[in-house]
Amino acid sequence: MKIKKLLALILAGAMTATLLVGCGDNSNDGQSSSNNNETQQSDAGTTTPSDTGSNDGGSAASGDVVTINVTRNTFNLATPDSAQVQKVQDAINDYIKDKINVQIVLTDIGSGEYIEKSNLALANNEINLFWTASWESTIGTNDLVPAGAVYDITDLLPGTPLYESMDAGQWEATKYNGKNYFIPVYKDNVEGYDIIARKEIADKYGWDLSTVKTLADLEPMLADAKAEGLKYPYLTQKTAMFYRWYIDSFDFFTADAKSNWVAVDRATDTVVDVVLTDEYKEFCTLMGKWADAGYISEDDVTKVTGDTTTQSQDWAFTWWTDLPVNDEAESRYGQEVVLSPYTSRWAHSTSALGSCYCVTSNSTPEQAQACIDFMGLLYTDTKLADIYTFGIEGEDFNYDANGHVEQTDNGKYNHSMWESASATVVSPMYNQPDGFGDLYKDFNGGAKTSSAAGFRFDKSPVDAQYTACQNVFDTYGFTLENGGYPESGVAAAIEEYQAALDEAGYQDVLAEFSKQYEDWKANK
Helix, strand or coil: CCHHHHHHHHHHHHHHCCCCCCCCCCCCCCCCHHHHCCCCCCCCCECCCCCCCCCCCCCCCCCCCEEEEEEEEECCCCCCCHHHHHHHHHHHHHHHCCCCCEEEEEEEEECCCHHHHHHHHHHCCCCCEEEECCCCCCCCHHHHCCCCCECCCHHHCCCCHHHHCCCHHHHHHCCECCECCEEECCCCCCECEEEEEEHHHHHHHCCCHHHCCCHHHHHHHHHHHHHCCCCEEECCCCCCCHHHHCCCCEECCCCCHHHCCEEEECCCCEEEEHHHCHHHHHHHHHHHHHHHCCCCCHHHHCCCCCCCHHHCCCEEEEEEECCCCCCHHHHHHCCCEEEEECCCCEECCCHHHCCEEEEECCCCHHHHHHHHHHHHHHCCCHHHHHHHHHCCECCCEEECCCCCEEECCCCCCCCCHHHCCCCCCCCCECCCCCCHHHHHHHHHHCCEECCCCCCCCCCHHHHHHHHHHHHHHHHHHHHHHCCCCCHHHHHHHHHHHHHHHHHCCHHHHHHHHHHHHHHHHHHC
């Protein structure tokens, strides 16, 4: 595919992306369209139970039941099954009715549509509690606080089962401007990455992933995968991977691949222009070389691949976020895999926000308290956590003789612990050990701590330039990092990329980053 054609496709995708709409503050009336029992839109990929009930912000303190709208992303299924999500909602409400004065309206949205549809629902005040992450676009943690879209829950947390469900350090690590806006999922709350391969292919060719010390060491194995006729010898999962593979060299404290043009250089503890580093040129050149050799498919650069491509037999290698029990990869990918750590694990400013929930600012105080009550039960009650994560026992999953979960793979309801509830309360999978939660505590405690941990950038002084630079990344950076330029054209493309960034105001952004970071270091 010609580069111009690739760029045109990417630009078209960028133009159709929905931008986050501010959701007001904590003082409004908290009513949504579902509060008035209006029929919610039900497109493919979204479940919208019709029996929404009343969501009028009734007083939990008075004993009245408060209904909250809960929205979450579905990663393991391309399209959620609305009837099954309704069953899960009903099972949850039946289970919690005698425990807390809360009922929920549960909405599942397929990951391919989550950003767009969540933005629309936020703009229409249709959500009280929803899932997000530091790495999500437009509805990520770094977007929501500046937009005033999230509720300050600082004063609601102390003394609650939710607060006591994890150590105080988790709440401190996830603060913004000294306040709590997010409820972290207690999981692998440090960040590191592994190389992963399908075991069937690795065994056939005798690959030893432990010998891979640099990405270039994969090349003989990728040649085998290409000869095997696999469509995706190296599957990027339509992800700009410099941000992940080079985490040992840089702290990408924005936690956003679209902003990976700025980082703290770990060697010098200073903010640098990443695009001009030797490491960036090295990586993009390698990706161009791999694409030339047929190891990377244009499907990744044009974003044809999806979150379920890893469940196919079409790939050999991809990346994996390191976990305390990496067997979860097999349940998520639906096949045996082998993996090897590639980077160290790091604790940094947003590592504990890789999966979290927030209360929307359009919620009334009663609704906000109901969200805290529901999350407190979700994070401390195994039965509720299992229903919320795995669905209906006997339909979506079963327990084995050890009380571990075996999913039925019926394609109707399928979530993972990491985007659902605390690792200390969700039942382990059939291939995971007892003491699952303790493994996560040890895993988090064994990470390196970044020199930039605790720093959060305030982009408001350069907001327009920052956004413009992210748009430039969509055109150049994403393409470079997914092999969209031939090896021979990478150096020139990087020059064009930097020039386009500068035209968008990058030097203003870089100067502001540097000033804020140096000020933070001087005062910490």
